[in-house]
């Protein structure tokens with residue numbers, strides 16, 4: 001089935017930072033931040049490193065929920081593994097984030113195990129490519145917009161441009177390194193418009 005996830009601010013093949021909620025075999029809830037990619041025709045994809053609770057729960061239960069939110073505390077508490085019970089609700093036998101602007105429940109269809117490539121860290125841990133089908137989409141807030149981190153990197157580069165022109169060499173190298181890293185991220189996660197904007201910004205840095 002085709003889903004129009006543009007209502008959630010989600011475009012096909014781009015990456016969005018979301019909160020993934022899962023249940024263990026024993027029904028213990030877990031929430032963590034992970035990237036989601038919509039592949040079209042109801043198919044979604046995420047990549048999870050070996051060793052996380054989320055991965056174990058997904059391997060055991062073959063289902064998960066993706067909560068679309070831009071709540072800074074939900075991201076932080078989920079990442080620091082201290083999201084309290086009051087943040088959870090339940091739907092369709094799944095743990096979800098209470099009052100989240102939107103959520104997607106996913107049935108896992110296929111899992112591939114790979115050695116990691118194209119990531120900025122060295123790790124011996126395998127990465128699990130998880131392919132699933134959307135079971136259900138719920139929108140609680142029509143203004144929902146999934147978070148794409150390309151925009152954060154672009155804005156940081158724009159802010160630093162005026163500083164880049166006036167600082168010493170060591171600081172310039174620091175700004176350039178950040179810009180190169182943000183360009184790498186944008187190439188991986190963002191839309192054409194953001195990639196185009198970043199290319200223009202990079203050219204401007206190179207002139208100075």
Ligand SMILES: Cc1cc2nc3c(=O)[nH]c(=O)nc-3n(C[C@H](O)[C@H](O)[C@H](O)COP(=O)(O)O)c2cc1C
Pocket residue numbers: 017018030031032033034035036046047048049051052053054055079081
């Ligand atoms: C915004 C954000 C996005 C993340 N995306 C991923 C991802 O796509 N894949 C991954 O393996 N880890 C990702 N992480 C790191 C995991 O959240 C982290 O490994 C976490 O400790 C796993 O927790 P768990 O053991 O409760 O599942 C991300 C972290 C943040 C803050």
